[in-house]
Amino acid sequence: MSLLQTGIDALLALGLVWLAWRALACPDLFRGIVLFIAFGLLMALAWVRLEAPDVALAEAAIGAGLTGALLLAALARLNRIAPAGTRADTREAWRNAPALLLVLAGAGLGLAVLSLLPEPAGLQAQVAAELGRSGVSNPVTAVLLNFRGYDTLLEVLVLLLALLAAWSLEAEPPRREAAPGPVLDLLLRLLLPVLVLAAAYLLWAGAHAPGGAFQAGAVLGAAGVLALLAGWRLQPHLTGLPLRLAIVIGPGGFLLVAWALLLTGRPLLEYPPALAGALILLIETLATLSIAATLAVLFQGSRPAAEPPA
């Protein structure tokens, strides 16, 4: 590795630690959010340097894009409920108990890193040997959707669980968005089709290159968030069953495939090699739709059924 590359990595590492510290320690919440967005960008670059473009893609979509918008919306809501100055300063309490937890977690991680074998065998060889039977040529997708499909099924269910938790909270009166100005309206009309196209591309690319359902779902979800921010709402007849179907079709389709495979006498989520590619594409397409719908609805916060007909 050349001196220049060492310089890049050192700058990234220093920048990440500094940004993380500033984002947490900063008394102004808005400044903290902007620092967190910058942290997400730098984190994606760090994943690139670590030769993990799949993770970089997810971090770019979730960390830099959606989380920033979610935090900004949460801050706006917080300022409406409890304007700055009326909030109790929780930072003193923050410093003691959770700081201890962080130290413990950090010590545990340190121990885990120290106990790693100097030359870990890893599972790359096994994955490479079985890649031909997985139905896809991108090893990350093969592991996520085939070799360890069980984990991914549970991850998709976690998103559904998060939405159920958000929906069981007391619904807030729906927010009336101001009408979008001509600039925002034009931006949306130009950007939304491109976002949908990019999501479809990422979904398709997942079979042979970095990409896949989570990244595509995040990009499609971002399109939904943009539309919500501009005040576009689903027609009332779509917010009931159709929206709920879109939310559960991903985990539901995954479970149906798992069940159908069990019926044919195979172990859970072990695809027949001839059908593996098609089944993975089906599961990923349904998961993309569900992830996008879930993220957009989570951004809105409360159940859309509470919306009065506009």
Next chain:
Amino acid sequence: MPDLYHALTLFLLLNLGAGLWRVVRGPTAADRMLAAQLFGTTAVAILLVLAQAGGVAALRDVALVFALLAAVAAVAFVRRAWPQPEDEHDRP
């Protein structure tokens, strides 16, 4: 040639540091948000340079996602964190 790309990456990273100064100093919220947007643009440039340096085409996809999603944070800022002129009349 890779050395040139890495030198460019280092230069762009130092640019990010200059943007950070604006994020920390402000003074207005819009200054900080625009600095974050500058971060996004610079990150796209870094990714494109790194894609060329390492021959990793997938990094261009990451750059594409960055470029597309930078708008989400910006729109969220304008619509939620910046006072809307209509808000004053709409408030009950």
